Amino acid sequence: MHSPRIAVSGLHRGENPQPGASIVRSLRRRFPNAFIVGLVYDALESGIYAEDGPDVVYPMPYPTSGATAFLQRLDSILEKSPVDYLIPTLDAEIELLVHLEEALTERGLRTYLPDKEMLSHRAKNHLPELAKTCGVAVPDTRPVYDIAEALAVAAECGYPLMVKGQYYDAKMVSTEQALFAAVFKLFSEWGAPAILQRCVRGPEFNALGLGDGEGGIVGLCTIRKTIISNQGKGLGGITVLDPRLDEFCTRLIRALRWRGPFEIEAMLDEARGEYVLIEINPRFPAWVDFPSMLGINFPAALVQMMDVDRKPAPLPRCAPGHFYVRHQVEVAGHIEQLAALSTSADFEALDMARSLEGAAPSAPTPFPIEMGDDGASPSNGSARRHAH
Amino acid sequence: MSTPLSDLMLNDRGFVFDPASGETFQLNPTGLRIVRLLQSGLSHDAALTQMVSEFEVDEHTAQRDFSDFLENAVRLGWRIE
Amino acid sequence: MNRLPYIRPNIQRLQAGPVNPFRLGSSPSCVEIDGVPVAELARNYGSPLFVFSEKALREKYREAHRAFSRRYPDVQFAWSYKTNYLNAICRVFHQEGSIAEVVSGFEYEKARRNGVDGSKIIFNGPHKERADLERAVNERAMIQVDNIDELLTLASIVRDRTEPVSIALRVHLQTGTHTVWSKFGFNGDDGEVLQIIRRITTLHNLRLQGLHCHVGTFILDPENYRVAARRLVELAIEAEKIGAGQIRYLNLGGGFASHARLHYQYLPPEQTTPSLDRYAEAICETIIGLWPAGRDLPRLYLETGRALVDDAGYLISSVVAVKKRHLPSQMQTAMAAYGKSAAVMPQGNSRHALVLDAGINLLYTTAWYQPKILPARPCLDTPEPTTVFGCLCMNIDVIREDAPLPSLTTGDQVVLHPVGAYNITQSMQFITYRPAVVMIDSERKVHVIRRRENLDYVQELEAIPEHLATRTAVSRPEPHILAVA
Ligand SMILES: Cc1ncc(COP(=O)(O)O)c(C=O)c1O
Numbered sequence: 001m002h003s004p005r006i007a008v009s010g011l012h013r014g015e016n017p018q019p020g021a022s023i024v025r026s027l028r029r030r031f032p033n034a035f036i037v038g039l040v041y042d043a044l045e046s047g048i049y050a051e052d053g054p055d056v057v058y059p060m061p062y063p064t065s066g067a068t069a070f071l072q073r074l075d076s077i078l079e080k081s082p083v084d085y086l087i088p089t090l091d092a093e094i095e096l097l098v099h100l101e102e103a104l105t106e107r108g109l110r111t112y113l114p115d116k117e118m119l120s121h122r123a124k125n126h127l128p129e130l131a132k133t134c135g136v137a138v139p140d141t142r143p144v145y146d147i148a149e150a151l152a153v154a155a156e157c158g159y160p161l162m163v164k165g166q167y168y169d170a171k172m173v174s175t176e177q178a179l180f181a182a183v184f185k186l187f188s189e190w191g192a193p194a195i196l197q198r199c200v201r202g203p204e205f206n207a208l209g210l211g212d213g214e215g216g217i218v219g220l221c222t223i224r225k226t227i228i229s230n231q232g233k234g235l236g237g238i239t240v241l242d243p244r245l246d247e248f249c250t251r252l253i254r255a256l257r258w259r260g261p262f263e264i265e266a267m268l269d270e271a272r273g274e275y276v277l278i279e280i281n282p283r284f285p286a287w288v289d290f291p292s293m294l295g296i297n298f299p300a301a302l303v304q305m306m307d308v309d310r311k312p313a314p315l316p317r318c319a320p321g322h323f324y325v326r327h328q329v330e331v332a333g334h335i336e337q338l339a340a341l342s343t344s345a346d347f348e349a350l351d352m353a354r355s356l357e358g359a360a361p362s363a364p365t366p367f368p369i370e371m372g373d374d375g376a377s378p379s380n381g382s383a384r385r386h387a388h
Numbered sequence: 389m390s391t392p393l394s395d396l397m398l399n400d401r402g403f404v405f406d407p408a409s410g411e412t413f414q415l416n417p418t419g420l421r422i423v424r425l426l427q428s429g430l431s432h433d434a435a436l437t438q439m440v441s442e443f444e445v446d447e448h449t450a451q452r453d454f455s456d457f458l459e460n461a462v463r464l465g466w467r468i469e
Numbered sequence: 470m471n472r473l474p475y476i477r478p479n480i481q482r483l484q485a486g487p488v489n490p491f492r493l494g495s496s497p498s499c500v501e502i503d504g505v506p507v508a509e510l511a512r513n514y515g516s517p518l519f520v521f522s523e524k525a526l527r528e529k530y531r532e533a534h535r536a537f538s539r540r541y542p543d544v545q546f547a548w549s550y551k552t553n554y555l556n557a558i559c560r561v562f563h564q565e566g567s568i569a570e571v572v573s574g575f576e577y578e579k580a581r582r583n584g585v586d587g588s589k590i591i592f593n594g595p596h597k598e599r600a601d602l603e604r605a606v607n608e609r610a611m612i613q614v615d616n617i618d619e620l621l622t623l624a625s626i627v628r629d630r631t632e633p634v635s636i637a638l639r640v641h642l643q644t645g646t647h648t649v650w651s652k653f654g655f656n657g658d659d660g661e662v663l664q665i666i667r668r669i670t671t672l673h674n675l676r677l678q679g680l681h682c683h684v685g686t687f688i689l690d691p692e693n694y695r696v697a698a699r700r701l702v703e704l705a706i707e708a709e710k711i712g713a714g715q716i717r718y719l720n721l722g723g724g725f726a727s728h729a730r731l732h733y734q735y736l737p738p739e740q741t742t743p744s745l746d747r748y749a750e751a752i753c754e755t756i757i758g759l760w761p762a763g764r765d766l767p768r769l770y771l772e773t774g775r776a777l778v779d780d781a782g783y784l785i786s787s788v789v790a791v792k793k794r795h796l797p798s799q800m801q802t803a804m805a806a807y808g809k810s811a812a813v814m815p816q817g818n819s820r821h822a823l824v825l826d827a828g829i830n831l832l833y834t835t836a837w838y839q840p841k842i843l844p845a846r847p848c849l850d851t852p853e854p855t856t857v858f859g860c861l862c863m864n865i866d867v868i869r870e871d872a873p874l875p876s877l878t879t880g881d882q883v884v885l886h887p888v889g890a891y892n893i894t895q896s897m898q899f900i901t902y903r904p905a906v907v908m909i910d911s912e913r914k915v916h917v918i919r920r921r922e923n924l925d926y927v928q929e930l931e932a933i934p935e936h937l938a939t940r941t942a943v944s945r946p947e948p949h950i951l952a953v954a
Contacts, residue, residue, distance in 0.1 A: 040489070041489055041492065042488060042489055043483075043488035043489060044488060059489040059490065059491045059492070060489075060491060061491050061492055061493060061494040062492050062493070063735075063736065064735050064736065064737070065492075065493055065494040065737070065873070066494070066736070066737035066739055066740065067737075067739055067740060068494070068497070068739070069493075069494025069495065070494075072494070072495060073491055073494070092735065095735075095736060095740075096736060096740060099739075099740045143647075145647050149647070166735065167735070187733045188733070190735055191733045191734050191735030191736075192731075192733040192734070193647075338483070338488065341488065341489075342483050342488040342489070342490060
């Protein structure tokens with residue numbers, strides 16, 4: 001446990017931040033000797049280049065390419081960088097991984113994920129049924145499979161409307177044209193259906209937690225969003241403690257018998273004066289390192305839960321009144337790092353020299369980026385961390 | 389505005405950086421070979437002949453792909469003499 | 470000197486979009502089908518070529534039959550002719566124990582000639598000619614009545630017979646599918662069916678024996694069948710209360726998904742297509758759970774088409790031209806069909822494209838599904854989004870907008886899969902001949918089950934009016950006609 005080897009995905013912290021980079025930071029707080037393997041989908045994911053980022057990075061096939069492609073790639077990675085724990089952070093990825101529990105176990109990889117049924121019961125297109133079974137309110141939420149259906153829902157619910165992808169992305173639209181464009185884009189990127197949701201007025205709340213798979217919650221942290229970006233992302237939040245919100249979360253997690261990390265997005269509907277369910281994400285939110293800074297480290301608890309025989313003591317609650325604001329910074333990289341990550345697999349069989357001919361003498365690359373066939377070893381990784 | 393082939397920075401894996409425009413590119417092995425041959429000063433015809441002798445490809449296919457490739461390179465902002 | 474393997478030279482711009490050579494996985498290939506090399510099949514039988522695996526057909530049928538018969542005492546499959554009525558295919562299913570499900574006089578006659586007894590034919594569909602109905606009545610086929618006109622025609626046919634004729638009613642239901650196939654049958658949710666059943670009790674010589682519902686096709690959620698089965702049982706109980714007698718069979722139709730992939734389907738079929746066991750569980754559990762105690766369970770009919778035949782069918786085709794396709798940037802995401810930004814143009818505004826020797830006239834189902842397109846030789850280079858055009862002189866002849874493919878060249882063969890359902894029955898002869906169809910048997914022996922078309926076959930039904938019969942040469946237009954123009 002002193003130097004766990006942990007693979008984490010979703011390292012981008014741009015406008016629409018992914019949770020991976022925050023998870024890596026939290027893990028490093030608890031396990032300074034952890035060896036972190038970054039699984040990335042784009043060479044420009046910012047977390048790759050962060051100072052406290054992963055030790056080694058591998059590009060992965062998109063989940064839409066399916067299990068075979070995913071496992072093939074994973075195997076070639078494991079040969080070079082053995083991993084004990086896997087923390088996926090992207091909805092589409094989790095959607096694929098819940099089908100692969102056996103395959104992952106065979107490879108000695110531990111995960112702590114929901115099963116297919118849990119995942120599907122909380123899917124955005126099944127929210128109304130879920131809300132009904134636990135007696136929580138939900139704004140009108142409808143899956144649409146084509147533009148005609150979308151227009152029909154819009155005619156009924158009126159504008160503005162939220163338009164969401166199955167696994168990612170949400171946009172508020174106020175006109176027919178915007179609806180058309182948004183639905184079509186989401187179909188292309190995330191497949192059908194897209195989900196339309198009636199807009200709710202009121203403050204937004206988020207709950208971060210870990211479900212134990214038996215209906216219980218191992219830890220919960222609730223915040224009110226204090227700064228909201230144009231895209232609806234929380235750029236700031238403050239911890240709150242409201243028994244009604246706790247009860248709301250408890251009911252949902254009990255009904256789902258949720259296993260693993262979750263984020264519940266809720267709003268306090270001004271019209272109804274009660275909390276309404278916006279969505280449940282099957283992963284930690286991007287602000288997961290905030291409670292870790294307060295000493296309540298959810299990613300570290302998750303790693304403990306992945307150790308079959310170790311169930312952690314329940315995590316304490318974050319006291320109300322702590323807040324975070326998102327602070328965006330630049331991270332620096334060099335073209336050689338990009339070169340390593342973007343070189344296509346055609347070359348795996350060829351002998352290669354890493355340096356770019358003609359490149360102006362540059363600062364030595366601070367760490368090697370592994371692209372799949374050679375390069376970084378665990379010791380390189382530690383060396384790099386110690387260098388900082 | 390276009391960048392002469394000689395100014396492009398590239399490595400043996402076909403990664404290309406155009407220091408003038410700041411753009412990056414990826415060549416596949418055959419593409420890389422063509423760029424290397426042209427950089428070494430061969431004429432188009434000579435480069436094509438060389439490709440056919442090095443790779444398992446018939447002349448018809450090689451020719452089609454060769455001119456496609458160059459056309460693409462020009463569109464992407466490289467100057468091919 | 471040993472020459473190196475050739476890959477089409479390529480430059481990819483690493484900009485505006487994910488830079489990740491692994492994003493589309495590696496390039497799988499399909500070198501042989503059931504142990505027979507694809508190259509050999511194309512050499513011996515021509516390209517394009519439809520190929521069916523007899524082994525796959527039989528294994529799938531057995532899997533489906535096992536899934537249901539393990540859970541239910543009285544199950545009968547009926548081969549849905551429209552899904553693929555090549556006689557060899559039908560006979561494989563009949564040999565396995567399937568009866569026939571037909572939707573026209575033509576299909577009925579086909580089933581009879583395949584040796585199926587009239588009483589082993591389920592006669593379905595919205596259009597049944599009076600003569601076909603008469604024959605079906607005489608041969609004791611299982612008629613599934615679609616509409617009131619058909620019911621009244623039947624009533625007039627059976628009026629003077631000495632014994633009653635049994636029929637079933639087709640019903641459409643709200644089962645949670647996103648569209649209800651309300652074109653067919655009677656509404657089972659608003660009382661229309663019960664009204665019709667009451668009417669049947671007043672008609673002479675007609676006995677209601679069964680209820681039928683085909684909820685739709687490619688149903689990815691087995692829960693839809695749970696709802697359909699529950700509603701059919703409820704209707705059966707009400708029918709008996711009304712005085713229609715005991716319902717002897719429930720026909721749950723077809724609709725189970727194959728391993729095809731819909732457009733806009735994010736995860737591949739391996740993760741999304743439910744197992745046949747899950748469908749069987751939804752249907753059988755529901756009927757057994759709700760059927761009144763002490764009553765014989767009704768016989769369960771299934772008209773599964775697609776799920777039995779789709780995965781057993783392949784189309785071999787050859788690359789006849791390599792192209793580039795220029796697309797305006799606003800079309801780029803619009804053309805993506807498999808996930809986030811996977812289809813960002815790597816070559817600026819152009820995309821690789823291929824022309825195959827087969828067109829959408831052979832692949833009607835590509836309007837809804839994206840077949841896998843696999844090179845028939847192993848390829849080392851990474852796949853790139855590639856538009857695959859068919860060979861027709863029509864701009865809409867696009868087989869796939871963006872198949873992930875390694876670089877291919879003319880003469881390369883590819884294998885499209887799965888294509889066994891509906892493509893052959895819905896194909897049309899256009900511009901050129903339709904290809905041969907072969908079936909590989911369990912001993913890897915290849916049998917032609919439909920020959921390639923030829924000019925005589927295509928022209929067989931044509932007739933030339935006498936005044937056009939003599940002049941065969943192209944004549945010159947008269948000068949004065951030109952003057953008019
Ligand atoms: C009445 C009926 N039964 C069975 C089928 C076969 O359906 P599938 O191929 O989806 O199993 C159809 C197809 O449209 C049908 O209309």
